[in-house]
């Protein structure tokens with residue numbers, strides 16, 4: 029693979045042939061992240077490497093990058109991963125959200141349904157003003173997420189209004205969200221999902237549903253999902269989660285995955301997962317396609333804490349680190365076309381980098397029911413590079 033330095037050398041050789049005075053000059057980069065353990069599942073890489081960045085893009089990933097750089101980050105002893113992409117957040121609720129998430133290594137986020145047709149424009153404005161790439165799913169309920177449940181009155185699931193919201197925010201809105209728990213939708217879950225699909229269809233957009241404690245069972249909900257749709261809060265406990273009364277995965281769930289429905293973790297704080305469901309499902313091989321947080325600006329004080337903390341819960345369950353990183357980078361990027369060139373450190377990609385520290389010790393993790401489990405390793409955010417520039421620590 030030819031990197032920037034080799035290109036410059038080739039240029040110098042050309043100049044000599046043309047009879048001009050050659051100027052011996054090593055490559056100059058804007059930034060080199062040196063000596064970290066680079067885990068980039070998009071290219072199957074897990075090795076100590078330097079990452080050189082020029083012009084806001086990845087210029088070289090090599091064992092020893094020669095050349096100068098205006099700035100250097102010493103990443104020895106740390107993990108260097110593509111910038112994290114969190115596909116279930118509520119980062120769009122205020123302009124304070126995106127820069128806070130950036131501190132955790134999150135260089136791309138999706139606000140999953142905070143806003144509906146009546147208030148998505150504010151979310152879209154936050155996304156446009158964010159330092160990193162931010163996108164949103166429009167809630168099929170025109171009011172967005174509200175206490176007491178935005179779908180208890182099914183008239184709020186207005187297809188024409190949702191389509192109008194998408195049409196006027198095509199640069200930000202990349203899907204439709206429907207929260208199907210009984211405390212949100214009452215008995216309207218299936219009708220709300222049908223309307224979400226109807227709103228998304230002319231734009232060819234995915235629908236993300238939030239499951240757990242719904243009125244209808246998974247076997248009624250899942251047939252309404254198409255390839256590329258996302259089920260978040262995948263380990264939500266009964267009633268009406270992914271496991272039957274004996275703790276076995278419903279065949280409908282594995283069938284949905286086989287036909288291309290994606291399953292997302294979505295940590296959250298209330299009723300969205302418990303350790304027993306994670307344990308039973310993962311023992312049957314049912315791991316997340318994507319890991320996400322359901323983050324908001326208060327998450328430091330809840331069981332979410334930060335994205336690397338949420339990822340660490342899966343270390344505890346024995347998920348290989350490269351798969352955990354994949355679930356928070358390349359897998360997440362592949363869910364939405366907006367993130368096509370993200371989630372990778374491939375040469376030429378936008379230089380978004382999450383530098384993480386994997387610490388050994390005793391770490392307590394919490395589910396949504398105050399259940400605690402102790403892990404022996406925890407990922408911590410150490411530094412973030414966005415578009416080739418180190419992000420100042422808050």
Ligand SMILES: [Zn+2]
Nearest residue numbers: 116117140322
């Ligand atoms: Zn959420």
